[in-house]
Amino acid sequence: MQALDAVAVRQWADACVRSLDANRDDIDRINVFPVPDGDTGTNLSQTMRSAQDSLLRTPVDSVGQALAALARGALAGARGNSGVILSQVLRGLAEAAQDAATAGAQAIRRALHRADELATAAVSRPVPGTVLTVLHAAAEAARDCPSDNLDDVVTAAAKAGALALADTPRQLAVLAEAGVVDAGAKGLVVLLDTLVAVITGRPLDVPFAASPPRTPESLTTAREAGSAEYEYEVMYLLDGASDTDLLKQRLAALGDCVSVVGDGADLWTVHVHCNDIGAAVEAGIAHGRPHRITVARFADQITAQAPRFVRDRAVVVLVEGEGAAELFRSEGAVVAEPTDNPADLLAVVVSTRARHVTLLPGDPDLREPLEEAVAQAVASGQDVVVVPTFSPVQALSALAVHDPSRRPGDDVVAMAEAAAATRRGEVKVSEREAITWVGRCQPGDLLGMLDGEVVLVEPGPADVPALSCRLVDRMLAGGGELVTVLLGEEAPEGLDEVLENHLRVAHPEVELAAYRGGQPGAVLSVGVE
Structure with a gap:
């Protein structure tokens, strides 16, 4: 790969999550600077x-x-100092x-250089032998790499980062005493290694699924930096910050x-270790609009990220109508x-947090946005399949x-076969003038539809019950044992x-199952099995 594109970034993000999950406990265990028993890997x-x-x-x-x-x-x-960096x-x-x-390659060189600048600026007192040292080494190696091949540049950066990581105990006495490298720097090397794997095509030697979460008893909110005299970590997002330098002074x-x-742009993350929680939040209020405020007491236990x-x-x-929604929820x-927004559809799939997702769209017009959403979900490692269903029934x-x-x-396969074996019908009011298979319809006419085609037209105002019965009769002409209706x-x-x-x-041999669906603008949806 000689150019990083959006697909490769998705692959890298997924690989980073998996790699950090796999190395989380090891990184947590070596978090000894400046206070031991940290949660750098978790954060x-x-x-x-x-x-x-x-x-x-x-x-x-x-x-x-x-x-x-x-x-x-x-x-x-962002969680903790390491998350902010x-x-x-x-x-x-x-x-x-x-x-x-x-x-x-040139873009990656500039990117690592800019990352080095911003990460260093995010820390009030940079210390040698930490993640900043390793990031700087990686950025310089990318800059000095004689090759203009992307794989050579990222490989040089990752190797330099690994060498700098190994050297961190020589720069921080507390690391040498504990016989470990810096935890945050180790996390950065993991991210650089995954980038090399994605670009070179080498397989990642980490499990696909996230490692099992630790028990709550094994976790404590730990300080990754700072003095032990401060009991709380306060973090919040800030919109519309007016003077961030003054805010830093107040928090300091x-x-x-x-x-x-x-x-x-216009979003800021604020982080401070302090004892006066209220004052830390009030400082944010004086300079913008704080939200998503989180407070962690270092002595308290927390649950692990699932x-x-x-x-x-x-x-x-995917269905409209409160009644229909409640019906499907009751079935699990x-x-x-x-x-028709692929991003919204993708958000629904991701929010299930399920390894395998089966989508029942209930609307043929959603095919294209669903294809885009499913492609993105699958590219990130989730198994998603759309079963062709063209109506709620x-x-x-x-x-x-x-x-x-x-x-x-x-x-x-079983769900697809069941859907395909269900003939679908609909009773709706025509919204415009049109030519159908059974003649012209006008706005306000009542339409009986079978498998998406108009088969009955009743001039409005029409007898809804009569046309509904005629449509059901027509659907049962080919046989059937169960009629399911959703009342719109x-x-x-x-x-x-x-x-x-x-x-x-x-049709005394046929069973009827009727539900109040409440679909907006709909009269009746019918299914025959």
Whole structure:
């Protein structure tokens, strides 16, 4: 690979999350500077996961946009000092590739140099032998690399970072005494190694799934830097900051480990160790709008960040109407409203936190945005399959045969077969004049549709129950044992009773299942199995 593009950035983000998860406990164990028993590995993992989630929720088509999405997510979800520094590393990469569709060797050189500048500026008192030392070494090695091949440049940066990491105990006595390297620097080397693996195509020697979370008893909120006299870590996001230098001064008077870093636009992350929590928040109020305020007491235990996938299987149904949504939820599905925005669809898939996701769209018009959302989810390591369902009743049929105990592939096949075996019908009011297979219709006419085609037209104002019965009769002409109806928002009262009485007389062998769906603008959705 001689140019980093948006797809490669997604691959790198996923690889970083997996690598940091796999190395999390080891990095936590070596966190001895300046206070032992830290959570550097956990904080890096959580920050990178936030960055990846931001990328998954953002439609991107260039390397600059992809890196910017990562930087925004890392800044918004930064945990601890190491998370703040990571957010600035990603911001530096994003700024260097801001307007580029792809990034080659020269862009990576500029990106690492800018990352070095921003990360150093984020720390009030830089100390040799830390992540900043390793980042600087990597940036200089990329700059001095004689080759203009992208793989050579990133490999040189990663090797220099690894050498600088090995040298950290010679620069910090506390590391030498403990016989370890710097924890934050180790995390950076992990990220550089994953970048080399993505660009060179070498397989990553880490497990695909996140490592199991540690027990709450094994975790304590630890200080990654600063004096032990301060009991709390206060962090918040700040919008519209007016004077960040003055804010830093006010926070420095309250405690230590002060950082106020931004995304290059209008969002800032504020971090301080202090004893007066209220004063730290009030300082932010005086200079902008604080939100997402988090306070951690260093003596308290915290729960571990859950792995990316917290369950094996999920079924997502895209449907409108409160009644229909509640019906699908009662069957165990995740319900979301249909949308033609791929980013919103991707957010729904990602939020399930399921390894295998089956999508039941219930609307043929969603095919293209779904394809884009699914492609991004699959590229990030999630298994997503769309079962062709063109109406809510077909989605109901598919969900009825869903069996989590089956293999995912077999389950999808069974759901697809059930949906395909369900004939779909609809009663709706015409919105415009048109030519149909059975003649012209005018606005306000009542339409009976079968598998997407108009088969009945009743001039308005029409007899809804009568046309509904005629449509059901037509659908049952080819046989059937079960009629499922969803009553839309426009369905008249008692329509389900009319259909039940009609079937009892005309088709006594057929069972009726009727539900109040409440779909906006709809009269009736019918399924025949």
